Amino acid sequence: MFSFPIETAATVYDTLLRIYVLSHICVLNRGLNLSILRFAMKIQNVIGSLKDLFTYRSNISNADFGERRYKSLQRTFIFRMAPLILVPLFILIFASYYLLQNLFHEESRQQLAWDIENATNSIEYFVDVKISALRFLASGHRYEHLSDPQLLAKVFAGFKREFGVVVDLGLIDKHGIQQSYAGPYNLQGKDYANQEWFHKAVTRGIYVSDVFLGYRRLPHFAIAVKNDEPDKETFWILRATIDMETLNRLLSSIKLGKDDDAFIINHSGTLQTPSQHHGNVLEQYPIPTLVRQRGTTIVDIDEKDRPPYVFGYAFIKDSSWILCVVEKSGAGSRIAAVFRTEYFALLAVTVCLILIASFRMIHVMVNWIKESDQKREEALREVEHATKLASIGRLAAGVSHEINNPLAIINEKAGLIRDILTLSENNLDRDKFLTNVNGILDSVKRARTITHQLLGFARRMDVTPEVINLNDVVKEVLGFLEKETLFRDVNIKQHLTENLPRIKSNRSRLQQVFLNITNNAIDALDTGGSIEIITDLKDADTVRAIIKDNGHGIDAATLKHIFDPFFTTKHKKKGTGLGLFISYGIIKKLGGQILVESEINKGTTFSIELPINHSAATTS
Amino acid sequence: MKSKNIKVLLVDDEEAFVNTLANRLKMRDLKVETVYDGEQALSAVEDKEPDVMILDLKMPGLHGMEVLRKIRKAYPNIQVIVLTGHGTEKDEEEAKRLGGFDFLKKPTDIETLLGKIKVAYKEKLEKTLSAIAFAEAGEFDTAREIMDEENGN
Numbered sequence: 001m002f003s004f005p006i007e008t009a010a011t012v013y014d015t016l017l018r019i020y021v022l023s024h025i026c027v028l029n030r031g032l033n034l035s036i037l038r039f040a041m042k043i044q045n046v047i048g049s050l051k052d053l054f055t056y057r058s059n060i061s062n063a064d065f066g067e068r069r070y071k072s073l074q075r076t077f078i079f080r081m082a083p084l085i086l087v088p089l090f091i092l093i094f095a096s097y098y099l100l101q102n103l104f105h106e107e108s109r110q111q112l113a114w115d116i117e118n119a120t121n122s123i124e125y126f127v128d129v130k131i132s133a134l135r136f137l138a139s140g141h142r143y144e145h146l147s148d149p150q151l152l153a154k155v156f157a158g159f160k161r162e163f164g165v166v167v168d169l170g171l172i173d174k175h176g177i178q179q180s181y182a183g184p185y186n187l188q189g190k191d192y193a194n195q196e197w198f199h200k201a202v203t204r205g206i207y208v209s210d211v212f213l214g215y216r217r218l219p220h221f222a223i224a225v226k227n228d229e230p231d232k233e234t235f236w237i238l239r240a241t242i243d244m245e246t247l248n249r250l251l252s253s254i255k256l257g258k259d260d261d262a263f264i265i266n267h268s269g270t271l272q273t274p275s276q277h278h279g280n281v282l283e284q285y286p287i288p289t290l291v292r293q294r295g296t297t298i299v300d301i302d303e304k305d306r307p308p309y310v311f312g313y314a315f316i317k318d319s320s321w322i323l324c325v326v327e328k329s330g331a332g333s334r335i336a337a338v339f340r341t342e343y344f345a346l347l348a349v350t351v352c353l354i355l356i357a358s359f360r361m362i363h364v365m366v367n368w369i370k371e372s373d374q375k376r377e378e379a380l381r382e383v384e385h386a387t388k389l390a391s392i393g394r395l396a397a398g399v400s401h402e403i404n405n406p407l408a409i410i411n412e413k414a415g416l417i418r419d420i421l422t423l424s425e426n427n428l429d430r431d432k433f434l435t436n437v438n439g440i441l442d443s444v445k446r447a448r449t450i451t452h453q454l455l456g457f458a459r460r461m462d463v464t465p466e467v468i469n470l471n472d473v474v475k476e477v478l479g480f481l482e483k484e485t486l487f488r489d490v491n492i493k494q495h496l497t498e499n500l501p502r503i504k505s506n507r508s509r510l511q512q513v514f515l516n517i518t519n520n521a522i523d524a525l526d527t528g529g530s531i532e533i534i535t536d537l538k539d540a541d542t543v544r545a546i547i548k549d550n551g552h553g554i555d556a557a558t559l560k561h562i563f564d565p566f567f568t569t570k571h572k573k574k575g576t577g578l579g580l581f582i583s584y585g586i587i588k589k590l591g592g593q594i595l596v597e598s599e600i601n602k603g604t605t606f607s608i609e610l611p612i613n614h615s616a617a618t619t620s
Numbered sequence: 621m622k623s624k625n626i627k628v629l630l631v632d633d634e635e636a637f638v639n640t641l642a643n644r645l646k647m648r649d650l651k652v653e654t655v656y657d658g659e660q661a662l663s664a665v666e667d668k669e670p671d672v673m674i675l676d677l678k679m680p681g682l683h684g685m686e687v688l689r690k691i692r693k694a695y696p697n698i699q700v701i702v703l704t705g706h707g708t709e710k711d712e713e714e715a716k717r718l719g720g721f722d723f724l725k726k727p728t729d730i731e732t733l734l735g736k737i738k739v740a741y742k743e744k745l746e747k748t749l750s751a752i753a754f755a756e757a758g759e760f761d762t763a764r765e766i767m768d769e770e771n772g773n
Binding site: 452 | 636647707
């Protein structure tokens with residue numbers, strides 16, 4: 001049933017190959033054709049092996065019966081089943097692994113985006129607060145007031161108490177000169193007129209600078225707020241500087257692995273905070289092309305000769321800063337690494353379980369096949385045997401008929417000679433003649449016993465079924481043999497199971513069989529021996545009679561031929577060699593079986609098993 | 621019982637057998653006639669008027685079973701003993717059904733055969749005597765019934 005789609009595929013493939021060959025003749029593009037040819041050959045191989053997998057080929061030679069055949073059958077099953085089970089399993093596993101990894105990756109990107117957004121928000125908030133505070137300060141104080149360094153120091157102290165992290169506070173007049181300064185450095189009177197931040201602050205009103213070293217030679221950034229005084233047509237600038245470290249601290253909310261990096265750069269790629277792997281503050285970062293857009297952007301970067309990494313960035317408003325995160329050992333891959341071990345352990349266990357289960361299954365299946373083969377063979381043997389028995393019966397009857405006539409002539413001629421001799425005068429030779437004639441007549445009698453028994457064989461195979469009790473049959477037979485056993489001083493023990501189910505069989509035929517076997521048992525005994533007769537229920541459908549003697553036993557070579565016709569170990573005049581042969585035929589005919597076990601000098605046991613309900617008895 | 625008066629007809633195609641047996645029976649004081657096939661048997665019955673017929677089954681021409689059937693129909697007071705080498709149980713049943721007195725298988729003891737002949741003759745005699753008695757008493761139907769008793773019809 002599996003071979004159909006494969007056959008179809010093969011046909012389709014053949015057609016394709018034909019088309020290809022035609023195209024090869026028409027088109028002269030050899031390179032393309034060669035690659036198509038290679039691809040086609042690959043497909044051919046795959047289809048070929050698939051065809052092999054789904055095709056039954058008898059690999060049993062006639063001599064290859066028995067154990068070896070089933071071993072090879074089992075191997076074949078395993079080799080064919082294993083790829084069928086494992087290939088889809090591996091496909092499933094790797095596909096799901098790939099999908100899960102993608103899921104983890106996606107999850108970690110989300111997490112990264114979330115972290116970046118949080119950090120961006122906190123930086124923006126931080127800067128906003130400072131700007132608001134400075135504007136509030138500027139609007140709440142007069143220039144004259146703030147230009148007094150002592151007062152400015154007081155204001156700075158308050159400012160620092162409320163908003164922290166501010167390094168210093170300076171007041172710059174419209175010419176760019178720092179009029180007063182509060183902070184750890186001596187920067188009073190410094191001229192900022194030529195500095196970029198001053199110009200930007202003048203034009204924009206509010207300015208957040210990049211990180212720079214400035215006069216103090218320490219990385220910091222400045223927040224400048226311009227305060228106009230329209231009535232005096234002048235302005236001044238209040239400037240607070242904040243240490244770069246503060247900015248750096250704000251990045252710590254991003255969860256990072258040991259190979260990861262979070263830092264801020266400005267629009268021209270200068271590092272605003274130190275980076276773990278890309279240099280220190282104010283060094284240049286090899287900036288990738290960044291697209292300015294709202295919110296956070298995450299990109300997967302896979303460059304040549306470097307492991308792939310995730311790059312996330314967000315533009316921070318009101319400044320020229322870009323928050324960047326380089327995640328090399330992303331959270332996703334970290335989770336996947338833990339997961340991978342467990343996943344592949346699970347995979348290994350599953351594969352093992354499936355293999356063990358299917359091997360067991362195959363083993364069981366092969367055993368089933370073996371058993372059914374054996375049963376069939378046995379049934380065949382039975383049929384063969386029955387046929388053989390029937391044909392022997394027919395042949396025997398035919399031969400007996402033909403022999404009986406000449407035998408009758410011999411009988412009469414010899415009888416006549418005896419009659420004449422008996423009536424004639426007594427002379428010297430009369431007794432000699434009489435002895436010889438009697439010898440002839442005895443031989444005729446023996447021959448007659450055989451022919452009549454053989455004739456009876458066919459007749460005995462005709463059984464009319466009747467419902468009988470096995471115990472009754474045994475008792476009747478023992479009744480016949482009473483005198484014989486008394487005379488031979490044979491002890492007969494009966495162990496007859498009460499309430500045996502009645503069987504559909506034939507009384508007189510069974511009597512004949514039991515008589516025969518019991519007679520044989522008596523013959524096998526020396527005076528004083530014993531015979532045990534047991535009847536029991538073998539199983540729900542079978543009753544059994546066991547006849548066991550403790551006589552001289554039968555050797556293995558004899559045992560083999562015990563049921564053969566004309567095989568006898570008895571004295572010529574006593575046995576014809578047909579008794580067990582006929583008994584065997586009768587029991588077979590009655591649907592039962594007759595078994596024999598023997599041990600030299602220990603005795604012989606015959607078991608006769610009969611079906612309780614034998615339907616075949618009625619058929620012939 | 622004296623066997624001198626018993627008339628026996630032997631029917632068998634095996635001449636060597638039938639002649640020898642005839643000799644032996646004659647030596648035992650029986651009146652014996654022999655024929656070698658079924659047709660001869662049917663014609664011999666007419667003039668020989670045997671008491672007992674010893675009949676083989678497998679013969680050329682008319683089969684023994686057919687001879688038996690005809691004899692029993694036409695001469696119900698002739699006792700027929702089948703003596704055959706081809707005796708199967710079915711043949712035996714058939715022969716008994718057709719009114720054969722007994723069924724013996726070759727080869728058989730002369731004594732056995734003789735015994736059967738005597739019993740058959742005795743039975744025939746008794747039957748005839750009682751039939752005569754009934755006939756003398758005027759009960760012809762009963763007499764006929766006795767004579768036809770073993771007739772197949």
